[in-house]
Amino acid sequence: MSNKILVTGATGTIGKAVVKALLQQNKSFVAAVRNAATASEKLGNEVDLVTFDFDDPTTFEAATNGVDKVFLLGPPLVLTLDKLLTPFIDFLNTKGIKRVVYVGALGMEKLTDLPFHVNIIQKLKDESFDYTILKPSFFAQNFKNYEWENITQRNITFTPAGNGKVGFVDVNDIALVAIKVLTEDGHSGKEYDITGPETLSYTDAASILSAVTNKKIFYPNPTPEEYTDALKNAGAPHFVAPYMVSVYALIANNNVNVISPVVEELTGKKPTSLREVLQADFS
Numbered sequence: 574m575s576n577k578i579l580v581t582g583a584t585g586t587i588g589k590a591v592v593k594a595l596l597q598q599n600k601s602f603v604a605a606v607r608n609a610a611t612a613s614e615k616l617g618n619e620v621d622l623v624t625f626d627f628d629d630p631t632t633f634e635a636a637t638n639g640v641d642k643v644f645l646l647g648p649p650l651v652l653t654l655d656k657l658l659t660p661f662i663d664f665l666n667t668k669g670i671k672r673v674v675y676v677g678a679l680g681m682e683k684l685t686d687l688p689f690h691v692n693i694i695q696k697l698k699d700e701s702f703d704y705t706i707l708k709p710s711f712f713a714q715n716f717k718n719y720e721w722e723n724i725t726q727r728n729i730t731f732t733p734a735g736n737g738k739v740g741f742v743d744v745n746d747i748a749l750v751a752i753k754v755l756t757e758d759g760h761s762g763k764e765y766d767i768t769g770p771e772t773l774s775y776t777d778a779a780s781i782l783s784a785v786t787n788k789k790i791f792y793p794n795p796t797p798e799e800y801t802d803a804l805k806n807a808g809a810p811h812f813v814a815p816y817m818v819s820v821y822a823l824i825a826n827n828n829v830n831v832i833s834p835v836v837e838e839l840t841g842k843k844p845t846s847l848r849e850v851l852q853a854d855f856s
């Protein structure tokens with residue numbers, strides 16, 4: 574066993590944090606990337622890269638050379654993510670690489686109109702993979718990644734999340750949990766909810782944003798219809814609004830109003846708060 578980990582989604586929000594933590598802990602890994610030139614700008618020159626695309630099975634063999642564990646992460650906003658990932662999961666099965674740590678999402682069982690995570694996890698179970706499922710809550714980094722202009726230019730955070738609460742989680746904490754389960758025994762067949770230290774509403778988040786930016790940030794609490802109209806007027810592809818409305822309904826319906834002890838139990842550190850992440854991202 575080489576103990577070499579293949580990290581998919583390596584240039585993304587979680588993936589970059591996983592790569593950073595693997596480097597810091599001196600673990601054996603290779604980052605699977607679609608474009609090596611842009612990836613090395615994002616990840617640095619010391620990271621071992623291999624060309625990989627879920628959409629291109631000719632990349633699978635070289636990407637998995639000497640690999641015996643896979644950190645499997647699918648991109649967001651892909652309605653048929655299960656179809657995108659199936660050829661690679663089938664490939665892993667055929668090649669006998671059975672250890673897979675998959676990134677799902679907290680509350681995904683309630684997303685009956687977006688069943689891709691549930692379908693992928695069922696496939697891993699049905700095909701006897703040696704799996705561990707990570708179920709992170711909404712990322713604290715979503716504010717910077719998806720709402721930068723709303724917050725810095727329009728003084729709003731604009732999501733159809735109602736008055737529900739959620740335990741925003743720092744992606745660096747997700748990465749630390751991922752590395753634990755990838756490099757330690759005892760996590761096979763387990764599913765871990767991963768949250769921050771407290772549950773907060775978007776009104777609470779707007780107050781924190783106001784404090785860290787030193788200006789009043791509002792949460793207008795848009796209805797799904799108002800949110801859909803706003804995205805349409807902004808020219809977003811038509812599938813984005815229904816996807817986001819479904820996802821944010823998890824918060825509005827208090828389906829993800831939970832705090833999990835997993836970060837501290839597995840890593841020994843207390844989870845980072847939303848305030849700490851926003852402080853770093855916006856001040």
Ligand SMILES: NC(=O)c1ccc[n+]([C@@H]2O[C@H](COP(=O)([O-])OP(=O)(O)OC[C@H]3O[C@@H](n4cnc5c(N)ncnc54)[C@H](OP(=O)(O)O)[C@@H]3O)[C@@H](O)[C@H]2O)c1
Nearest residue numbers: 582583584585586587607626627647648649678710711712
């Ligand atoms: N945001 C949240 O609050 C949240 C909460 C819970 C769970 N999740 C889950 O987390 C996942 C998203 O993670 P993230 O935010 O880290 O994603 P992200 O930042 O959008 O990054 C997506 C990654 O996937 C790669 N990618 C895209 N298409 C690919 C393809 N065809 N083949 C191979 N790689 C491809 C991208 O590479 P390039 O650099 O080449 O584009 C990038 O590295 C989703 O499954 C989502 O459901 C998100």
